[in-house]
Amino acid sequence: MVVSPEVDPERLRRLDGSLPEDEVHVWHVDLSAWENEAGSLCELLNPEERERAARFKFSGPRNQFVISRALLRRALGRYLRIEAGEIRFRTTANGKPELAANSVLRFSHLHLNDLRFNLSHTEGATVFAVVRHRQVGIDVERIRADTNAMELAERFFSGPEVQWLQSQPASEQVSSFYRCWTGKEAYIKAQGEGLSLALSSFGVLPRPSGSELQLEVYADPEEARRWSMWQLALGADLRAALAVEGASCRVRLGHWPSPDTDLNPR
Secondary structure (H helix, E strand, C coil): CCCCCCCCCCCECCCCCCCCCCEEEEEEEEHHHHHHHHHHHHHHCCHHHHHHHHCCCCHHHHHHHHHHHHHHHHHHHHHHCCCHHHCCEEECCCCCEEECCCCCCCCCCCCHHHEEEEEEEECCEEEEEEEECCCEEEEEEECCCCCCHHHHHHHHCCHHHHHHHHCCCHHHHHHHHHHHHHHHHHHHHHHCCHHHCCHHHEEEEECCCCCEEEEEECCCHHHHCCEEEEEECCCCCEEEEEEEECCCCEEEEEEECCCCCCCCCC
16 A cells, blocks of 8 residues: 655645545644634524534533534535535434535535545644545544543553553653544544444554554454554644545645635635
8 A cells, every 4th residue: 555654745725625536635723713703603504503502501612613613614615616504414323424415405516425524623723624535534632731641541542552652751651642542533533433443443553753653453454454544743732633545645734724814715
């Protein structure tokens, strides 16, 4: 299998709707820059999403949900070349969101199954990945210094992952835990089986150099060959990982701008 060893250095700078079949686009959103826009962004959500947003007791999680969903809609709308409000989602039996078949009935020229996406958010940050014809999963976590890395690893990680974490310098164990954890979450989300997939049944570890991650599915070595995985550099206190079905995929990363910046092509 031929896998690109690095995330492509040619960053995304414009959301022009172009998405070649051999690329996966990852957008990183600074949620704090959009907090004052949450009210207006709520207008892009459908009634079910607005009802869900209203159930949040605290403004932080509510704004996180509203901003993440609204900007995801904007991105998908641009790739599909339709309005954000036309987007409809459905959830698979295992809880994975995807575009609904009736999302844009009046746009019969669109092939919704061609476009796949996945979203993740943590305190202050959202990321979403968009790709064609491939399953995709993404996860982002903000590093918490008080994380009991070894205790959690021994509960949820596989044996090789625990051994790898034990081999890391004590000062880097918490950060290393999140590197491994986000990789595992990204694979679970891409693979689509949700909580039915045991965390200890597979391992995800960084390769000695570069951004590529190594996946090992212990009971099914062929399964690991179906996927390409990378770490994503989003900032010193964030850890993120991406899993994409297939090989020879070019990963391009972009930072979603603040509200007063034009992301559209001129």
